[in-house]
Amino acid sequence: MRVMTWNVWWRFGGNWRDRRHGIAQTVAACRPDLLGLVEAWSGAGTDQARELAAPHRMHAVWAPSGLPPEPDPAEYADQAGIAIGIGLVSRWPIRATELTDLPNPQRGGVPPRALLATVDHPAGPLHVITACTEWEPRYAADHRAQCAALADLATDRRLDGDLPVLLIGDLNVAPDQPEFAPLAATMTDTWVAGGGDPAAVTLDSAVPFAPVEAVKQLDRRIDHILARPGRPGSPVRVEKAFLAGHHPIADVLPSDHYAVVTDIPL
Numbered sequence: 309m310r311v312m313t314w315n316v317w318w319r320f321g322g323n324w325r326d327r328r329h330g331i332a333q334t335v336a337a338c339r340p341d342l343l344g345l346v347e348a349w350s351g352a353g354t355d356q357a358r359e360l361a362a363p364h365r366m367h368a369v370w371a372p373s374g375l376p377p378e379p380d381p382a383e384y385a386d387q388a389g390i391a392i393g394i395g396l397v398s399r400w401p402i403r404a405t406e407l408t409d410l411p412n413p414q415r416g417g418v419p420p421r422a423l424l425a426t427v428d429h430p431a432g433p434l435h436v437i438t439a440c441t442e443w444e445p446r447y448a449a450d451h452r453a454q455c456a457a458l459a460d461l462a463t464d465r466r467l468d469g470d471l472p473v474l475l476i477g478d479l480n481v482a483p484d485q486p487e488f489a490p491l492a493a494t495m496t497d498t499w500v501a502g503g504g505d506p507a508a509v510t511l512d513s514a515v516p517f518a519p520v521e522a523v524k525q526l527d528r529r530i531d532h533i534l535a536r537p538g539r540p541g542s543p544v545r546v547e548k549a550f551l552a553g554h555h556p557i558a559d560v561l562p563s564d565h566y567a568v569v570t571d572i573p574l
Contacts, residue, residue, distance in 0.1 A: 356395060
């Protein structure tokens, strides 16, 4: 099973139409069975998850989330009326979905959300959580609480089964930062387990439109595919881990983040 997660940078930057083609080409080249999307757009009767799923006859779900907040006022005309959210594209049917609000008492407003999808995998129900968490240092308590809430959700015993439980997305934290601790204590970092480059970063300051204000996240691996066994004592095996979307397509990088891809045998 190939799993991919990518922060696709909504319609920021004024070049989303050019980036749209690079995102689609990268996904087509990687051929993921599961694709988690962060900062994915929705509007005009469709959404980015469905757009990416359609050419491959895959299944998709999208949900609104409060991170990042939509710019107000809009920075570009084609942002107006377009929502920001999270999504999942799946090779197998999505049987059920559940949204969980993550704690945000410091920031307030629309909360960030975790999208729990139950995928109808041939080997049984496969639970996949897609999420994005806080990044601003002034909301550090929110960030810690959100990572802890995701660890609790991912280890909820009602998700037990024959297949691993996956948590994927832009968590805005590197494995060596304290906010990651509850996740490290309960889940396997598939990047490490799959032999991914220890020096890899997913938010690279070399990207021309990198968010220089993200001082805690720049030049770190902050996008993750985490897994825990479906049953206590079962192993989580990973065959391979690599980055995608880190080369320009038609002279444009597809996003300000690189995608993470791992191969998990079931």
